[in-house]
């Protein structure tokens with residue numbers, strides 16, 4: 001496979017957390033980054049709830065921290081009460097949108113087809129689609145992890161994938177918010193499988209440059225080990241991204 005060196009991405013998924021006052025965490029993160037002795041060798045992103053996008057866009061100006069959104073409707077506009085489109089997220093300051101998170105797949109019954117349509121909507125708006133994949137504990141216990149993740153990837157992936165417009169996030173469902181993580185060896189196997197399946201879909205060259213993030217109970221204490229795993233190009237962080245000090249601790253794996 002071609003030489004690959006994608007720039008790592010550490011993205012914080014705030015989920016349904018954060019009110020107006022949370023802007024101070026962004027300011028605190030920016031101060032920690034400023035004071036750091038080196039410049040992190042990764043891109044840094046925070047995906048707050050949609051209500052904070054505009055405020056965060058303003059607060060992040062000049063800090064190098066990018067802002068992303070958490071989900072979108074497949075259409076650009078229309079009669080969809082309560083929904084938000086990718087174009088709207090972009091207008092509010094988002095550079096990327098997380099789609100297919102297991103909480104969306106579980107809480108809202110989102111299928112691979114819908115996830116693919118959402119990723120296409122993100123691309124059409126000129127945004128990066130961060131497409132999430134991951135097996136449940138039952139699937140893991142059945143030794144079905146590679147099959148499940150491979151099938152989610154194949155069926156959630158839009159046609160026009162480039163290394164610039166798509167990021168894959170492997171998030172085992174059983175590792176999210178539980179404090180449990182797969183072993184480094186398990187992560188290595190799944191990420192290698194994702195890279196291989198990606199190459200079958202989009203060709204070696206693009207596949208070698210698409211970033212594959214690991215997510216699920218990433219903390220400052222395990223970030224160095226997880227981020228060092230082959231084919232891990234960064235992290236998608238939930239709980240530990242809410243506090244600037246913890247998030248910075250994870251980013252420090254790239255300092």
Ligand code: 13P
Pocket residue numbers: 013101171175176177178179215216217218236237238239240
């Ligand atoms: P935690 O880091 O809280 O386990 O959440 C991971 C996640 O779901 C990020 O999208």
